[in-house]
Amino acid sequence: MVDMTNKRLSVAPMIDWTTTDYRYFARLFNPHVYLYTEMISTGALIHGNRARHLRFDAREHPLVLQLGGADITEMTQCAEFAQQHHYDEVNINVGCPSDRVQHNKIGACLMAEPDTVASLVKHMQAAVDIPVTVKHRIGIDDFDSYEFMKDFVETVAAAGCSRFIVHARTALLQGLSPKQNREIPPLRYEDVYRLKQEFPELDIEINGGIETVQDIENHLQYIDGVMIGRAFYHNPYLLAQANSLWGEPAPKRSAILAQLYPYLRQQIAQGEALPTMSRHYLGLFQGLNGARRWRQALSGKPSLTVEDVEAAAAEVLALNPEV
Incomplete structure (x- = not known):
């Protein structure tokens, strides 16, 4: 090492x-x-x-x-x-x-x-x-x-x-x-x-x-x-x-998302647009089952909500319970 x-x-x-x-x-x-x-x-x-x-x-x-x-x-x-x-x-x-x-x-x-x-x-x-x-x-x-x-x-x-x-x-x-x-x-x-x-x-x-x-x-x-x-x-x-x-372990994606959601809500409250932010998160599940579905859920939706992001993530995490 x-x-x-x-x-x-x-x-x-x-x-x-x-x-x-x-x-x-x-x-x-x-x-x-x-x-x-x-x-x-x-x-x-x-x-x-x-x-x-x-x-x-x-x-x-x-x-x-x-x-x-x-x-x-x-x-x-x-x-x-x-x-x-x-x-x-x-x-x-x-x-x-x-x-x-x-x-x-x-x-x-x-x-x-x-x-x-x-x-x-x-x-x-x-x-x-x-x-x-x-x-x-x-x-x-x-x-x-x-x-x-x-x-x-x-x-x-x-x-x-x-x-x-x-x-x-x-x-x-x-x-x-x-x-x-x-x-x-x-x-x-x-x-x-x-x-x-x-x-x-x-x-x-x-x-x-x-x-x-x-x-x-x-x-x-x-x-x-x-x-x-x-x-x-x-x-x-x-x-x-x-x-x-x-010499440290990799955090799970589920733990990362749990910290991301409050940030998204905070930014939205300050006037930021969720679709503009969410474009940066499309690669989160790259290489895993459901990755394409995740990208589709976050892309091209001007009315996207944090609840939509949470639902899309839950669907992918259910397919990949270890991540």
Whole structure:
């Protein structure tokens, strides 16, 4: 078994997915994992509904705010917002390959500007007490050598960043969609392992294509942390199974639901829409009898009630009494 004392397991930031309603749900499966917000742009926080963007339930800790931006003043101001709202950490997105992000010269294209990222880290860290970390790719476009990534990390680390989360694929900024960028460029885990070997003083986490607890254990032999996105989202019970890394049992789905129902009622009382929340819970029974029926019961029903969710869950649990 891996000694988890200085290791970390995280749920990746995913736009439209890692909302507070999903994060609360994820926390019910596992008390140890770090949860990330969606990438939130500095403009949304400075000019938009900041309180709504930054809201979370106290049970979500440890919780990281991921920011998208490149302006020093704006990023520093948003880091201060993170600290004021009691986030545990703030993370700079240097990995998103979407056209919209590129247009604003943030996300993965910032890998080509290590001095800019270093300056962001320096100013943000000077303004807050919480850690400032960076999530990046192993390269972009034709700048895909190990040396390119090493130079990027070396420059940013010199500015004070000590934790890097590395998506082990190159981002191809022209011609591939964000989805294709998660699937087509080959995974190069060995480059991330090498980074840890050459920078033993840094905390290096790995992201990309990791789908099982055994995968997590394998990676943790070489680096300091593992980040998983879609596998955790589509099969949230993987989070429960990952408790074995800490020598703890996986909670039953029935126990998770018993804690979820009061939260749903509380959120509805505050004006939140149940169909919007319930979309995050479709994968709860993945791989079990009745899973399809559960998804159908929660999908496409504007008049959905908590009682409907309870009835649908009871039906599936009756088919799978051990879960």
